[in-house]
Amino acid sequence: MDPIIIMQMVVAGLFGAVLYTIIGVAPGTDETAVLAPVTLALILAGVSPYAILAFFISAITAKKLTDSIPVAVAGIPGGVMAAPMVEPAMVLKQHGLSNLSIKKMASGSVIGTIVSIPVSIGLAMFIMPFADTIVSYEGLIFFSGAVFLALLTKNKLLSLIVIVPFALLIQGLRELYWATGIVAQDTTVFISFFLGITIGPIIFSIFELLNQNTRNSMPRYGYKEIVFKKVVTKEKFPNPLKILTKKESISASFGSVLGSLTFFSFSCWNDCILRRIAL
Numbered sequence: 001m002d003p004i005i006i007m008q009m010v011v012a013g014l015f016g017a018v019l020y021t022i023i024g025v026a027p028g029t030d031e032t033a034v035l036a037p038v039t040l041a042l043i044l045a046g047v048s049p050y051a052i053l054a055f056f057i058s059a060i061t062a063k064k065l066t067d068s069i070p071v072a073v074a075g076i077p078g079g080v081m082a083a084p085m086v087e088p089a090m091v092l093k094q095h096g097l098s099n100l101s102i103k104k105m106a107s108g109s110v111i112g113t114i115v116s117i118p119v120s121i122g123l124a125m126f127i128m129p130f131a132d133t134i135v136s137y138e139g140l141i142f143f144s145g146a147v148f149l150a151l152l153t154k155n156k157l158l159s160l161i162v163i164v165p166f167a168l169l170i171q172g173l174r175e176l177y178w179a180t181g182i183v184a185q186d187t188t189v190f191i192s193f194f195l196g197i198t199i200g201p202i203i204f205s206i207f208e209l210l211n212q213n214t215r216n217s218m219p220r221y222g223y224k225e226i227v228f229k230k231v232v233t234k235e236k237f238p239n240p241l242k243i244l245t246k247k248e249s250i251s252a253s254f255g256s257v258l259g260s261l262t263f264f265s266f267s268c269w270n271d272c273i274l275r276r277i278a279l
Contacts, residue, residue, distance in 0.1 A: 008047070009054040016059030024066030027076035033199045035059055061113050068105030072098040104248065107240035111249060112256040119260040 019038075023029050035056070042052050067078025068085065075090050077083040085105060092101040127134070134141070150159035170193060177183050208214050241249060 005048050005050050008051040012042075012047070012051040012055035013058040016055040016057075017062045020059040020062040021066050024063040024078055025069050027070035027074055027078055029063075029067070029078055030202075031060065031063060031079045031081065033202055035063065037199075057117065061109075064109045064113070065106050068102050068109070072101040072105065103238065103243050107238070107243040108248070108252040110240045111244070111252040112259075115253050115256040116260045119257055123260060 020035070023034050038059075039052065039056055042055060047055075063079065064081070067082045068089075070076050070078045071082050071085050072089045072093065075086055075093070077086055082105075085101075089098070089101045089105075092098060146163050147160065150156060150163060153159045173193065174189050177189050178185050178187075183189055244252065
């Protein structure tokens with residue numbers, strides 16, 4: 001491999017690790033909203049695909065390692081995937097074990113990363129030869145996914161009904177893009193819609209906070225006391241396999257494999273449809 005590309009990969013990896021270690025500590029930083037725009041900017045800047053891959057893996061790993069901190073300390077998820085950990089983290093916090101929950105969540109992230117990367121790459125290699133077949137069923141795949149997500153919500157009927165007007169809105173926006181010449185006719189419009197869905201709530205909240213009446217109506221809380229129990233550690237460098245029990249390590253590994261089979265497969269299907277991956 002070209003030494004220049006290797007250097008770009010190293011720089012991109014370090015940049016992603018440092019930047020998203022800082023971002024991950026901030027509560028409420030959705031993975032897609034903070035990671036997709038920077039990745040897209042690198043793609044549009046013509047950065048090497050190898051460097052982009054190094055940046056993305058480094059960034060998402062750093063993000064998931066650090067977003068356990070706001071969960072354990074404040075009970076606010078650092079991202080969408082951290083939301084299920086809020087309730088257990090709050091139980092540990094009440095007993096002064098926030099530091100233990102941070103260690104266990106970070107250790108689970110390390111194991112998950114080690115397991116999920118080779119599994120995801122293997123899935124990508126397996127799915128890519130079937131790109132043409134997947135394209136012919138793209139509508140059915142996405143519709144089935146939307147129905148599946150709707151059935152996971154509390155108000156299942158309303159979620160199913162909302163699919164229809166939302167689909168009409170997306171198709172209408174596509175026609176508007178084509179009619180105004182923003183993109184060429186029949187060009188797939190995806191990234192702008194996806195980013196709009198993810199960062200839209202953040203932008204709305206920012207504008208909402210500019211309203212003085214809205215700010216004044218928000219509840220105010222005093223300082224909360226956070227108790228940490230002093231824990232003596234013998235190891236200079238933390239070992240995830242020693243921090244987690246055998247059952248927890250197996251659970252983290254199984255969850256990573258399952259997540260790779262679902263989230264990454266969906267991503268590969270989408271990339272096959274958009275013809276943006278070339279292995």
